[in-house]
Amino acid sequence: MQFTDLPIHHNLLKALEVKGLDTPTEIQSKAIPYGLMGKDLIASSKTGSGKTLAFLLPAVQRVLTKQPLSRRDPRVLILAPTRELAKQVFLQLKGLIAKQQLKAALILGGENFNDQVKALKHHPQFIVGTAGRVADHLAGKSLFLNGLEMLILDEADRMLDLGFAPQLRLINQAADHRKRQSMMFSATLDSAAMHELTQSLLKSPQRISVGSAGEEHKDxxxxxxxxxxxxxxxxxxxxxxxxxxxxxxxxxxxxxxxxxxxxxxxxxxxxxxxxxxxxxxxxxxxxxxxxxxxxxxxxxxxxxxxxxxxxxxxxxxxxxxxxxxxxxxxxxxxxxxxxxxxxxxxxxxxxxxxxxxxxxxxxxxxxxxxxxEIEGLTAKFKGLKPPKAKVAPSKKSTNKKVNQKDKPQQAPNRVKTMQGKEAGDMPMKRKPRAILKPEDDLEE
Known part of the structure; x- marks a missing residue:
C-alpha cells in the first residue's frame, strides 16, 4: 500500500512527498483507514513505529474536508503525557499544515498561561497539549470543547501512570457529544485502568495491535x-x-x-x-x-x-x-x-x-x-537470590516443659460465704481476754 492509495487530500499528499514519505508503516496502514472513516480507535504498537502520523493524517484530513461543528471551538485536541512529546507531535503537525490556512496552538504546563489564553482567542483548529494545562484552561473558561470533533490521546497508559485520570475525565465531559471521534494510542491495552478509560472515552472502538511492547526490536x-x-x-x-x-x-x-x-x-x-x-x-x-x-x-x-x-x-x-x-x-x-x-x-x-x-x-x-563482559571490568556481583518465604509458626501444642517462673500465679482461695459453708471453714480471730490486776480500781 502507498499513501496515494488512501483517500487523502492532495495537499496532505504533497506534504508527505516533501518529507520523503510514500509507504505507510504497518500501524499507519491499519489505523489510518479507520481514522478516515470516523471510527473510534484504540491501538498499540512498539516505539518508533510511526503512530504519530497514524492519528495526524486522519485529523488533518477531517479539518480539510468537513464543515466544522463550531467556528469558535477547536476541532481537534491531541493530548500527550509530557511536554517534550507534546512538542514533538506539534512540530509534526505544523509540517503537515504548513501551507494550509489552518492554525494550531501548543498548550503546555510550565509556560505563560496568559500567552496561551491569547493564542486560544485566535480560535485554532488544532490544540496539542498536556492534560493538566488543558484542564486548567477549561476551569478558567479560556477554552471550550463543545464543538470538538476529534479527541486523540497519545501514550494514554503513560498519562494514567502520571496521575492524569481526573483531568482526562474532565476533558471528556467537556466534549461529550455523539459526533465526537476519539482515538487512543497506548503501549499496553490490558490493564484495569486502561479498560476503565476506554469504556468512558470510546464508543464501540476498533482495536488494532501491531506487535507487542516487549517484542524484540530487530534494528x-x-x-x-x-x-x-x-x-x-x-x-x-x-x-x-x-x-x-x-x-x-x-x-x-x-x-x-x-x-x-x-x-x-x-x-x-x-x-x-x-x-x-x-x-x-x-x-x-x-x-x-x-x-x-x-x-x-x-x-x-x-x-x-x-x-x-x-x-x-x-x-x-x-x-x-x-x-x-x-x-x-x-x-x-x-x-x-x-x-x-x-x-x-x-x-x-x-x-x-x-x-x-x-x-x-x-x-x-x-x-x-x-x-x-568486558576484559578488566568484570563484576564480582552475580545477582541477588530471591528472598526466602517465611514459614508461619505451627499452631499445634508442643511438649516443652513450662518453667515454674513462667506459670501464672494463682490468686489465694477465698471463702464463698453465700454457699452455706460451716463456720469451721472460716478462720476466726478472738479478742484477747482482759486480765484484771489487784492494783486496778474497780467500781462498786
Missing part, C-alpha cells in the same frame, strides 16, 4: 553488563562511549542529581555532554532538545523525561546507567535509537539496586538475556 542490538557499584558503572560508561565513534548518545539515569554529576564527569574526559532534567525550566529544556536535535551536543544525559516520543534519527547508542522501575519504560528508552530503519545499540548496567528491575524487564521482554 536494536541490546546488551546487559553486571556492575558492582556506581564507580564501576562510570568505568563501563567511559569504555562504551570511547570504544567506537557514535553519532549521538543518550545516557539515562535514575535521578536528576546523577544527570549533572555524570555530565561533569564526561566533560572532564573532553566529551561534549549536556544534562536534561525536570529541574530546568520549560524554555531551557526546549533549547537543550533543539540543540541536541541539530547535533550541537554529542551526549545527552537525562532522566525518563526524554524516554518517549522524541524522534532523533542520529542517536546510535542508548545507555541505561540505571534501569527504570517500570519494565515498559525500558522499551521506550531503548526506542530512542534504531528509528526509521536505522541500526542502533542499547547498553544497560545492572547493579545490586537494579536487579529486581532487571528481572521485571526480563519477564516483560520474554527473552533469554545473557550478560556480556
Amino acid at each position: 536494536i542490538q541490546q546488551q546487559f553488563y553486571l556492575a558492582d557499584h556506581v564507580t564501576h558503572k562510570e568505568l563501563l560508561l567511559s569504555h562504551m562511549i570511547n570504544q567506537q565513534e557514535y553519532r549521538q548518545i543518550i545516557v539515562f539515569t535514575a535521578t536528576r542529581t546523577d544527570t549533572e554529576r555524570l555530565t561533569v564527569i564526561l566533560k572532564e574526559q573532553g566529551l561534549h555532554a549536556v544534562a536534561l532534567s525536570g529541574d530546568l525550566t520549560q524554555g531551557q529544556r526546549n533549547n537543550i532538545m533543539s540543540e541536541f536535535g541539530r547535533g550541537q551536543h554529542h551526549i545527552l544525559v537525562t532522566t525518563d523525561i526524554a524516554s518517549r516520543g522524541l524522534d532523533l534519527l542520529n542517536v546510535a547508542l542508548v545507555v541505561n546507567f540505571d534501569l527504570p522501575k517500570l519494565a515498559d519504560e525500558y522499551v521506550h528508552r531503548v526506542g530512542r535509537t534504531g528509528r526509521a530503519g536505522n541500526k542502533g545499540q542499547a547498553v544497560s548496567f545492572v547493579g545490586p539496586k537494579d536487579w529486581f528491575s532487571f528481572l521485571a524487564i526480563k519477564s516483560f521482554m520474554q527473552q533469554n538475556i545473557e550478560f556480556n
Whole structure:
C-alpha cells in the first residue's frame, strides 16, 4: 500500500512527498483507514513505529474536508503525557499544515498561561497539549470543547501512570457529544485502568495491535553488563562511549542529581555532554532538545523525561546507567535509537539496586538475556537470590516443659460465704481476754 492509495487530500499528499514519505508503516496502514472513516480507535504498537502520523493524517484530513461543528471551538485536541512529546507531535503537525490556512496552538504546563489564553482567542483548529494545562484552561473558561470533533490521546497508559485520570475525565465531559471521534494510542491495552478509560472515552472502538511492547526490536542490538557499584558503572560508561565513534548518545539515569554529576564527569574526559532534567525550566529544556536535535551536543544525559516520543534519527547508542522501575519504560528508552530503519545499540548496567528491575524487564521482554563482559571490568556481583518465604509458626501444642517462673500465679482461695459453708471453714480471730490486776480500781 502507498499513501496515494488512501483517500487523502492532495495537499496532505504533497506534504508527505516533501518529507520523503510514500509507504505507510504497518500501524499507519491499519489505523489510518479507520481514522478516515470516523471510527473510534484504540491501538498499540512498539516505539518508533510511526503512530504519530497514524492519528495526524486522519485529523488533518477531517479539518480539510468537513464543515466544522463550531467556528469558535477547536476541532481537534491531541493530548500527550509530557511536554517534550507534546512538542514533538506539534512540530509534526505544523509540517503537515504548513501551507494550509489552518492554525494550531501548543498548550503546555510550565509556560505563560496568559500567552496561551491569547493564542486560544485566535480560535485554532488544532490544540496539542498536556492534560493538566488543558484542564486548567477549561476551569478558567479560556477554552471550550463543545464543538470538538476529534479527541486523540497519545501514550494514554503513560498519562494514567502520571496521575492524569481526573483531568482526562474532565476533558471528556467537556466534549461529550455523539459526533465526537476519539482515538487512543497506548503501549499496553490490558490493564484495569486502561479498560476503565476506554469504556468512558470510546464508543464501540476498533482495536488494532501491531506487535507487542516487549517484542524484540530487530534494528536494536541490546546488551546487559553486571556492575558492582556506581564507580564501576562510570568505568563501563567511559569504555562504551570511547570504544567506537557514535553519532549521538543518550545516557539515562535514575535521578536528576546523577544527570549533572555524570555530565561533569564526561566533560572532564573532553566529551561534549549536556544534562536534561525536570529541574530546568520549560524554555531551557526546549533549547537543550533543539540543540541536541541539530547535533550541537554529542551526549545527552537525562532522566525518563526524554524516554518517549522524541524522534532523533542520529542517536546510535542508548545507555541505561540505571534501569527504570517500570519494565515498559525500558522499551521506550531503548526506542530512542534504531528509528526509521536505522541500526542502533542499547547498553544497560545492572547493579545490586537494579536487579529486581532487571528481572521485571526480563519477564516483560520474554527473552533469554545473557550478560556480556568486558576484559578488566568484570563484576564480582552475580545477582541477588530471591528472598526466602517465611514459614508461619505451627499452631499445634508442643511438649516443652513450662518453667515454674513462667506459670501464672494463682490468686489465694477465698471463702464463698453465700454457699452455706460451716463456720469451721472460716478462720476466726478472738479478742484477747482482759486480765484484771489487784492494783486496778474497780467500781462498786
